[in-house]
Amino acid sequence: MPRIHPNIGSVQNIFFGRLYSSDLILLYRAVTGRYAEYPSLFVMTAGLGFFHDITQALGLVGAPATTALVIGNLAEIFYNEAVRDRVFTLDIPELRDEDLWTGWDRFTELLREDIEQAGPAPPKLPRLKFEIPKFTLSTEQVGQLPEELKFVYYIYRGDVEWIEYSFQTASQYAPEMVPLLSTFFPDLQRIMWLYGEWARARILGEEAPYNTKVMSKVILLSNYRWYALVGDLLSPIEETFTKTGFQRGLMKTADMLRVEAEGIPVVPPRIPFLLPRLT
Numbered sequence: 001m002p003r004i005h006p007n008i009g010s011v012q013n014i015f016f017g018r019l020y021s022s023d024l025i026l027l028y029r030a031v032t033g034r035y036a037e038y039p040s041l042f043v044m045t046a047g048l049g050f051f052h053d054i055t056q057a058l059g060l061v062g063a064p065a066t067t068a069l070v071i072g073n074l075a076e077i078f079y080n081e082a083v084r085d086r087v088f089t090l091d092i093p094e095l096r097d098e099d100l101w102t103g104w105d106r107f108t109e110l111l112r113e114d115i116e117q118a119g120p121a122p123p124k125l126p127r128l129k130f131e132i133p134k135f136t137l138s139t140e141q142v143g144q145l146p147e148e149l150k151f152v153y154y155i156y157r158g159d160v161e162w163i164e165y166s167f168q169t170a171s172q173y174a175p176e177m178v179p180l181l182s183t184f185f186p187d188l189q190r191i192m193w194l195y196g197e198w199a200r201a202r203i204l205g206e207e208a209p210y211n212t213k214v215m216s217k218v219i220l221l222s223n224y225r226w227y228a229l230v231g232d233l234l235s236p237i238e239e240t241f242t243k244t245g246f247q248r249g250l251m252k253t254a255d256m257l258r259v260e261a262e263g264i265p266v267v268p269p270r271i272p273f274l275l276p277r278l279t
Helices: 006-017 022-034 041-058 062-085 099-116 139-145 147-174 173-202 210-234 244-262
Strands: none
Touching: 006 062, 006 099, 006 210, 022 173, 062 099, 062 147, 062 244, 099 210, 099 244, 147 173, 147 210, 147 244, 173 210, 210 244
């Protein structure tokens, strides 16, 4: 049976775990007070682990494994191309390195090869309408931003558009997943709305509400973790991924995410019965 490279499988798992992980959901519960709306959290976590173990131990056996691979790779390809066309065009030396572009394109190519290896694609149905309200700037407005704010906007848009694409693609190839997807999509809509409110305030130079700061900080740190790890996970696969320019570009992206996260001052509102005034 064909098997995906175990490191590519790991990249997939932590990639999807960026924006649907227990720490993200727990922080969301803490800042919103919503507790009983996550029947899918443990199912999703178990599903990622199950997919990883089955595909590595037995290969791509049966429709569930191959369908999950196709959906996951299509979603990651969509994200990779958005990053290539936006983030890696910023006027930042580490991001305009030929080795970074070559390595990133090869990474995307490997995902396409895994789709081909999985065999014929599952039947494709009309996609359902999973949409998230977005903070949007015109091309002209984006062009007037300094590079660090373009980076914020591109990362935010990449995240929110990737979630929409993932859900829509899953509805096309795996309609049996729609009932499960529908249980947690509203929560991701709200999480991304908070993220968008922070991005809007950051770019427009306004003060962001407390809840948006907390959620955006954990999202940026989740992104930071993925970019900081992906180069290490890819490096054993091919020499292309060991090039200095590729590794340096990914770490520069990770560092910019870390700096953004650390730059969010989060001071919780005073709650009298929890934080009594000291006299």
